Amino acid sequence: GENVEQHPSTLSVQEGDSAVIKCTYSDSASNYFPWYKQELGKRPQLIIDIRSNVGEKKDQRIAVTLNKTAKHFSLHITETQPEDSAVYFCAASRGYGGSQGNLIFGKGTKLSVKP
Amino acid sequence: DVKVTQSSRYLVKRTGEKVFLECVQDMDHENMFWYRQDPGLGLRLIYFSYDVKMKEKGDIPEGYSVSREKKERFSLILESASTNQTSMYLCASKERKLFFGSGTQLSVL
Numbered sequence: 001g002e003n004v005e006q007h008p009s010t011l012s013v014q015e016g017d018s019a020v021i022k023c024t025y026s027d028s029a030s031n032y033f034p035w036y037k038q039e040l041g042k043r044p045q046l047i048i049d050i051r052s053n054v055g056e057k058k059d060q061r062i063a064v065t066l067n068k069t070a071k072h073f074s075l076h077i078t079e080t081q082p083e084d085s086a087v088y089f090c091a092a093s094r095g096y097g098g099s100q101g102n103l104i105f106g107k108g109t110k111l112s113v114k115p
Numbered sequence: 116d117v118k119v120t121q122s123s124r125y126l127v128k129r130t131g132e133k134v135f136l137e138c139v140q141d142m143d144h145e146n147m148f149w150y151r152q153d154p155g156l157g158l159r160l161i162y163f164s165y166d167v168k169m170k171e172k173g174d175i176p177e178g179y180s181v182s183r184e185k186k187e188r189f190s191l192i193l194e195s196a197s198t199n200q201t202s203m204y205l206c207a208s209k210e211r212k213l214f215f216g217s218g219t220q221l222s223v224l
Contacts, residue, residue, distance in 0.1 A: 006157075009155075034212070034213070036215075042217070043205065043215040043216060043217045043218055044158070044205070044215050045215070046212055046213070046214070049212070089157065089158065101146070101209070102148075102160060102163060102173075103213055105157045105158040105159075106157060107155065107156060107157035108157050
């Protein structure tokens, strides 16, 4: 089955710097890759996602890149702010419905942005 | 606005008790999920359901069961709670994208 590895497990940056979190997946049939942000004491929330027919997607200060050949995808946060401090989870799935649509999550990255 | 509601934010139970965790979604989603979140282990799938009265095991179903009598409600049941089931439990529902409830922090003493 699918396996998703996420690195690093913790990341500390200075406010204004960029942060990059990387994930690799094992199932070449995976075609949907979301990223979730979980602030302390709150639910995970979807912040950006990408499908396998796209190599890069941006939304303001966040972007996700996908390399299907290497089976890895990354989250990039530019101009980090203290409110970006949270745990970030990557995930992968093969589709929408049935068990193939189930997301497999990485173990998470705790990002700390120091003022 | 998307809404997945879990009935309890915090729950304290004793070993051996039968525990019910309730989850309701108002988006008419067919797919619902129960995850367990532990530090360093990420989100692990316990059970999921694609339709009323339908259920399938996830990665860590042992010690748990589920019930889905109505489309909007998905219940997680701990038949006989044990201390190693102390954890954060997250319900989620999905059509094309996955939405989480706010979680239930369960402590089994």
